[in-house]
Amino acid sequence: MLNCSPFESGYCEFQQILDDSAIDQILFRLAESAMRKAGHRYGAFLDAATTAAKLAIYMTYLEENQNLRKTGRLHHLEPKRVKEIVHEIQGALLRGKLLKVLGSQEPRYLIGLPYLWQQQHPWRPGQPRLINKALTPSEINLVEEKLPPDVPDAQVINSFQFIELLELLHEKSQSSLPVDRRTPLSEAFRDHIEMRLLHSKTVIQIEAFGELPFYGLARMTYSPTGQQERTYTVIEDVAEFFTLRQAWVDERPDVLRAVETLDIAVEDREQALQELSSLLQDWADKYHREGGEPMVLQMAVGKRLAD
């Protein structure tokens, strides 16, 4: 099921562990997307999973006529905990309190940084990128030369300004939280955010001359490592595919499930995939009618790895 090219050594060995359980596999892929690609915190992912489980419990609670004990027994937790969970969910549903979910593909405190930077430290062509009275013009030149080409219009700032920026960002991202859940920006958290920004090459660090380094904004998007634009559509496609399959479980008449397994000669492959692609388009063109019911088709074809 999992692919094992030499560049993905991790997957190979995990294969043994995740083995036959599809749910474990999906969870692993989700963790990868959320944490490794999008940069969500470890704890945030755990919280999101817990929240999902709590919602499931809440559904059972409703189905079982709001019987705390029975719900608890069905899912093996204390009725006391069930009650807390029910309160938590209802608080979210009725009073708009927030549950601990990931909320968006990328953490807000990461997405927002480039804009805040530009706002706080704008730069116009012709001006010096770095304003620092302790440095000679030639030193400033050295710093500016280390910037890659085509960086956004923003000044190069020093470490203190950078930390200030992160703190401001943290405040903003917390403004949507209820007061009791807000926390000051801890050192560990700050280090984490900085590491994420550097790792994703949104921000670059420029060594200063024996002092704390400078920071430059390298691009406007916080993007995960790898082909970010595709990475995100994957999750959305999977979510939609999941939804469609669930509808199929209910045997809705308007849902089609199709799974084909076949062997294709390597030399035919390209042609086969192209033909399939145009078959689908022709089909869609043929049946499309303005004002009809909106439909979606999700398809994936590729190498079959397990039977």
Next chain:
Amino acid sequence: MLNCSPFESGYCEFQQILDDSAIDQILFRLAESAMRKAGHRYGAFLDAATTAAKLAIYMTYLEENQNLRKTGRLHHLEPKRVKEIVHEIQGALLRGKLLKVLGSQEPRYLIGLPYLWQQQHPWRPGQPRLINKALTPSEINLVEEKLPPDVPDAQVINSFQFIELLELLHEKSQSSLPVDRRTPLSEAFRDHIEMRLLHSKTVIQIEAFGELPFYGLARMTYSPTGQQERTYTVIEDVAEFFTLRQAWVDERPDVLRAVETLDIAVEDREQALQELSSLLQDWADKYHREGGEPMVLQMAVGKRLAD
């Protein structure tokens, strides 16, 4: 994205919460499948999610040249914890220790029950289903009449025997665990298993005459509520779809992603779906060649709920 028929009231309101985050939605659907349908414990689902996150961390650790601190900062956890996690994973990879995963679609302690029951309390046609010297023949008849038709060949047993059965089952299911992680069957856990078995109608309870109830085996499969045979293929389809999409991210030449959105007139729908279905089959037949590369096609079509 989520469907909101009156029979799925839960989904409607959760929609507001899970809103725009595809990962949160997938997590919720997974929790539903694992806990509500398959009957996995709440804690087991949380453990599985944690394990998935740990695997992701371990991959980062390998990628970052086994740098504990950097890995910790990238995912916002203590290097101390990273180290523990690395040891845990390596213990699983190298020494075959077990990670806390769901492992199979249904919990083993539930699947195994019918077979153990038949083995411990076999029954042959013609014999009485219930052997109990304290009851009169007419009382025994009353009990047997409460059994639904077509139950498996197994005796009706009393509460003590039932508990014994669960304990035996628990021992067996723990035999694969390392000694230090084994736990005695707690009362709460036993209640949970019993509730699951009754809820899924694998086992039925028959009230006794003022005493502890009897138990009857109602069918051989522990199956979740609803259309179980479809419910499970959903998860497997989604896992495979996910895998294919991930391959697509890497821009492999042998992977095709197709997404079509269109509007279909309701009266055309059935024909459109049928035509699509046969288009795919014809395509598969045309290109199938023995000995070629094994390929798989996963497709879902249905109502589009969000744009």
Next chain:
DNA sequence: GCGTGGCATTAAGCCCCTCAA
């Protein structure tokens, strides 16, 4: 960079008791 120590808090588990409908 790594390794060590400490700290508070939360929550998953276990169990027992009493009270009311």
Next chain:
DNA sequence: TTGAGGGGCTTAATGCCACGC
């Protein structure tokens, strides 16, 4: 009798920090 609600308990893990190498 069963559910609700209260109590008290252990263990683990998420977080925070600081110190020394």
